Amino acid sequence: CGPSPEEQQMKARLSRIKNKIVVLSGKGGVGKSTVAVNIAIALSLAGKKVGLLDVDVHGPSVPRLLGLSGQQPHMNEASMEPVGWSKNLWVMSLGFLIPSPEQAVIWRGPVKMGLINQFLRDVEWGDLDFLVVDCPPGTGDEPLSVLQSIGPDAQAVVVTTPQSVAVDDVRRSVSFVRQLGNPLLGIVENMSGYVCRHCGQVEHIFSSGGGERLAQEMDVPFLGSIPLDPEMGRSAEEGYAYLKVHEHTPVTEAFGRIVKPMLEKA
Numbered sequence: 001c002g003p004s005p006e007e008q009q010m011k012a013r014l015s016r017i018k019n020k021i022v023v024l025s026g027k028g029g030v031g032k033s034t035v036a037v038n039i040a041i042a043l044s045l046a047g048k049k050v051g052l053l054d055v056d057v058h059g060p061s062v063p064r065l066l067g068l069s070g071q072q073p074h075m076n077e078a079s080m081e082p083v084g085w086s087k088n089l090w091v092m093s094l095g096f097l098i099p100s101p102e103q104a105v106i107w108r109g110p111v112k113m114g115l116i117n118q119f120l121r122d123v124e125w126g127d128l129d130f131l132v133v134d135c136p137p138g139t140g141d142e143p144l145s146v147l148q149s150i151g152p153d154a155q156a157v158v159v160t161t162p163q164s165v166a167v168d169d170v171r172r173s174v175s176f177v178r179q180l181g182n183p184l185l186g187i188v189e190n191m192s193g194y195v196c197r198h199c200g201q202v203e204h205i206f207s208s209g210g211g212e213r214l215a216q217e218m219d220v221p222f223l224g225s226i227p228l229d230p231e232m233g234r235s236a237e238e239g240y241a242y243l244k245v246h247e248h249t250p251v252t253e254a255f256g257r258i259v260k261p262m263l264e265k266a
C-alpha cells in the first residue's frame with residue numbers, strides 16, 4: 001500500500017520548503033537551541049523567508065529565547081499557523097502548546113513522536129527558503145523520528161562545546177546522521193572561549209579547537225566557533241535577538257560564517 005493521507009500531507013507541506021536544516025547535539029545544555037535560533041535570525045536578516053520549528057520535547061525554549069512566551073498559535077481543524085516574529089521569520093514551538101516542560105518529560109516515547117510528526121505535518125508554513133529545526137538532544141528515537149520524517153534532504157548541523165568533544169558525543173551524532181544518509185552541513189563549536197567584557201576580544205580559558213580537530217578527523221566541514229558572550233545569556237533571558245542588536249562582535253561574525261555556506265547553497 002502507498003503513503004497514508006497524513007504522509008502525503010506532510011510531503012506536500014515539506015515540498016514547499018527549499019532547505020531544511022536540523023540542529024542536533026549529542027547532549028543537552030551545549031547551546032543547541034541558541035544556535036538554532038540565531039541561525040534562523042541570521043538567515044532572516046539576510047532576506048530569506050525562514051521558519052523556525054522547535055520540537056525539543058524536553059525543553060522547548062525557543063518561545064522564551066525570542067520573547068514569544070505565552071503566545072498562542074492560531075489553529076484550524078487541519079492546520080496550525082506559526083507565530084510571526086518578523087516579516088520573514090515564523091516560529092512554531094511545542095512550548096506554545098505544552099503548559100510546563102515537566103509535562104512532556106513524563107510522556108511515553110510514542111506520544112512524543114506522534115506529537116513531533118503532527119507538528120511536521122500540520123504547521124502551515126507556506127513557501128519558505130529555510131526551515132530551521134531545533135531537535136531534541138541525543139541520538140535516540142526522537143531526533144531519529146525528526147530526521148526520518150523530514151526525509152533525506154534534511155541537512156544536519158551538530159552543535160558541541162569544547163568539553164563535550166572529548167566525550168565522544170559528536171562522534172556519535174555524526175555517525176547517527178551518516179547512518180541515516182542525511183547530508184551533514186557541519187559541526188559548530190559553541191562556548192569556545194569567552195568574549196572579554198573590557199576589550200571585546202575572545203579569551204580562551206579551556207582548551208578550544210576540539211570541534212575543528214574532530215571535524216577534520218571525521219571529514220566533516222567545520223562551520224565555526226561561537227564564544228561565550230554574557231550578552232548572549234542576557235538576550236536569551238530577556239527575549240531579544242542578539243543579532244538584531246549587535247554588529248561586528250565575535251558572536252555576530254561567527255554566525256555570519258556559519259550561515260554563509262547555507263546561503264551560498266540556497
Ligand code: ADP
Binds near residue numbers: 229236237
Ligand atoms: P541546549 O538547547 O543545548 O539545551 P541552550 O541553547 O538552551 O542549550 O543554552 C543553554 C544555556 O547557555 C542558555 O542559558 C543560553 O542562554 C546559554 N548560552 C548558550 N550559548 C551561549 C553563548 N555562546 N554565550 C553565552 N551564553 C550561551
